[in-house]
Amino acid sequence: MSEAHRNALVLFSGGQDSTTCLAYALTRYERVETIGFDYGQRHRVELTQRLAVLAALRQRFAAWSGRLGEDHVLDLPVLGQISDTAMTRDIAIETQAGGVPNTFVPGRNLLFLTLAAALAWRRGLSVIVTGVCETDFSGYPDCRDDTMKALQVALTLGMDRRYVIDTPLMWLDKAATWQLAHDLGQQADPAGGGADLVRLITEHTHTCYLGDRTHRHPWGWGCGHCPACELRARGWAKYSQPRSSS
Template identity: 35%
Template sequence: MRALVLMSGGLDSTTVLAYAVSQGYEVTGLSFDYGQRHRIELESSRRIAEYYGIRRNVFRVDLTQVGGSSLTGDIPVEKGQFGRVEVPNTYVPGRNIIFTSIAGGYADIEGIETIMLGVNAVDYSGYPDCRPEFISSMEKTLRLGMARSQNLSISAPLQKLSKSEIIRMGMKLGAPYELTHSCYEGGEKACGKCDSCLLRLKGFMESGFIDPVEYETYPEFYRKYLENEKD
């Protein structure tokens, strides 16, 4: 039983990796060097693969060639719009489609049965390519378009979980969250201000666990949570 886990270096994909390992899959990792502004994401996924002693491929594809996203271009990251519903400007059009297609190529060549993604619908922050309908259509497309992969499945084990449920699952499985990187700003410490940091800290608060990663600053709600935890 083999699985190809897409590793972004973040909390979700690390939880998926912990899950795959716990289920007895023989896991290969796949990370993308796609022109993200923050090399620290790749460094995180490298250390996480090392932690689990798994093989990890890095595929280079420069998505800045398509452009249009603040994660790869010169557009400043949007801030302070936590909770909004429109598509955020950190979206690279079709990024998950492109990544999953390439994962399909690897799976086809290596005879891997399952591609595992960390996408989740509840906290999906408005990215359309994280929706369940998308995942199931993508799976069908890969099965139709590949030579040897008529039984390939795409698994998104976090699909229906909230961030706090994901964190509870990962903590139970011993996921090395201290090695993960979620912040959009990409500094040594997480900024504690961007949407991704806010979502993560809210998740930790709701899960009842403490985020092991260092932050430049904590938002008000998390500071209060930490104070209450001390009491």
């Protein structure tokens, strides 16, 4: 690891992917801070759950607790005001012309990462970790690897500071993301840390687009039928199926 890139800021929503990214960062970097955004999202229960996840991580993984620094939440109502999407309005989730679902919030990841870089500049952090993924995703253009590489260049040039956008989930499907969480937890604590981190993610994280915390499934809480729940459930089914001993 470069001497200049020992500290990281994790885009942390409180969902499965961002929690796995946080565990990854706590394994890899010496000091880790987190950032979340309140943009009027329909599933704003995630803002409550992210605090539950942080508390549970600190309690269960002592080795990580010492690396886990300040948490930041930015109010971003303007994004909700200009977005007419199923993530910011009480409308049915559907696929739009061109194949992109109406859960896509235009500019969201671009804005999140730009604001994260501005905060990182002030906090002396040079790595920004985000859970965007081009393997299991909904066709969102701001989750693509090319987008992340272009934005890394733009932020580095625009702020005259070398930034690294670290995307550990970019080429993983949801089953592999569950497995990564297990492996990271096990690395942190060989005495059951892997299973405990998977249980923590299952119980405390929130992914459901509708903000449902009333229905409990083997993979966690959610409505069970929105695209986010279906993706998480498929990944869990693949991850938890019995492995061949051969």
